Amino acid sequence: MVTAYDSTFAAIAVEAGIDVLLVGDSLANTMLGMGRTAQVGMDEMLHHLRAVRRGAPEACVVADLPFGADATPELAAANSIRFREAGADAVKLEGCFPDRIEAIRAEGIEVVGHLGLLPQTAVSLKQVGRSDEERDRIVAEARAVEEAGCCAFVLEHIPAELGKIVTESVSIPTVAIGAGPHCAGQVLVMHDLLGLSARQPPFAKARIDLRGTVRETFAAWHREVAAREFPRI
Numbered sequence: 001m002v003t004a005y006d007s008t009f010a011a012i013a014v015e016a017g018i019d020v021l022l023v024g025d026s027l028a029n030t031m032l033g034m035g036r037t038a039q040v041g042m043d044e045m046l047h048h049l050r051a052v053r054r055g056a057p058e059a060c061v062v063a064d065l066p067f068g069a070d071a072t073p074e075l076a077a078a079n080s081i082r083f084r085e086a087g088a089d090a091v092k093l094e095g096c097f098p099d100r101i102e103a104i105r106a107e108g109i110e111v112v113g114h115l116g117l118l119p120q121t122a123v124s125l126k127q128v129g130r131s132d133e134e135r136d137r138i139v140a141e142a143r144a145v146e147e148a149g150c151c152a153f154v155l156e157h158i159p160a161e162l163g164k165i166v167t168e169s170v171s172i173p174t175v176a177i178g179a180g181p182h183c184a185g186q187v188l189v190m191h192d193l194l195g196l197s198a199r200q201p202p203f204a205k206a207r208i209d210l211r212g213t214v215r216e217t218f219a220a221w222h223r224e225v226a227a228r229e230f231p232r233i
C-alpha cells in the first residue's frame, strides 16, 4: 500500500504493481502545505480521491476519514458513504472507536483501522508503544477494531517487536508504517518513499532523491531560458 493524491501518481503506482492506494490525510502535509493532518477536511479529501480514482479506475482505493469527519457514528457512516460515492473501496479510521466502525460496516463499507501513533490527535510524532501499559493498550485496541469489523489496520510508529505481537494477536492483516517487518503488509507516504518530503520520518528511507532531481531539472531549464538557449531553433 502506498499513498496517492492525484491521477498521475496513482496510475504509476498501479503500473508498478502496488495493490492498494491510500488517499491519506497526509494530503494536508504533502500536497496542501498544511502543518498538521488534522487541518484537512472532507471536501479536499473528496477532490483528491476523485483524482486518484480517475487515474486508477481498477485499483483498490482506501480513503482516510479526516479529523472530525468521524466524530460520531452517524457522521462516520455519512462521510464514508460520500467516500464510496466518490470511488473509495474502503475508508480508514484513526483510533479505536468500535461504535464508529460498526456504523460504517452497517452501510456495507469496508473499514481499515489505524492504531499506534495517531497523527490526527498526537501531541508528538515520537514512537509509541514502548511502555508495558501502552503495549497492552494497543494489543487490546487491535482486538477491539477486529471485533468491530475492520478488514485490516495500519500500525504506525511502534517498536517492531510490538508489531509482531499485535500481528500475532489478530486474524486480520496488519499494515506497518514504521512498525517493523513482521506485519502482513507495509505502507509508506509516497513523498517519503520518493524523496519529495521536506522532512523525512525516521522509519522511511527515500529510494530516490526526486526533490533534488526535479529541482535540478527546473534549474537547468531556467538557466537555458535566461541564456536564450531554449528553445533551440
Ligand code: KIV
Pocket (backbone or CB within 6 Å): 003, 023, 024, 025, 026, 027, 064, 114, 154, 156, 177, 187, 189
Ligand atoms: O495519511 C496517511 O498517509 C496515513 C499513513 C501514515 C498510513 O494515514
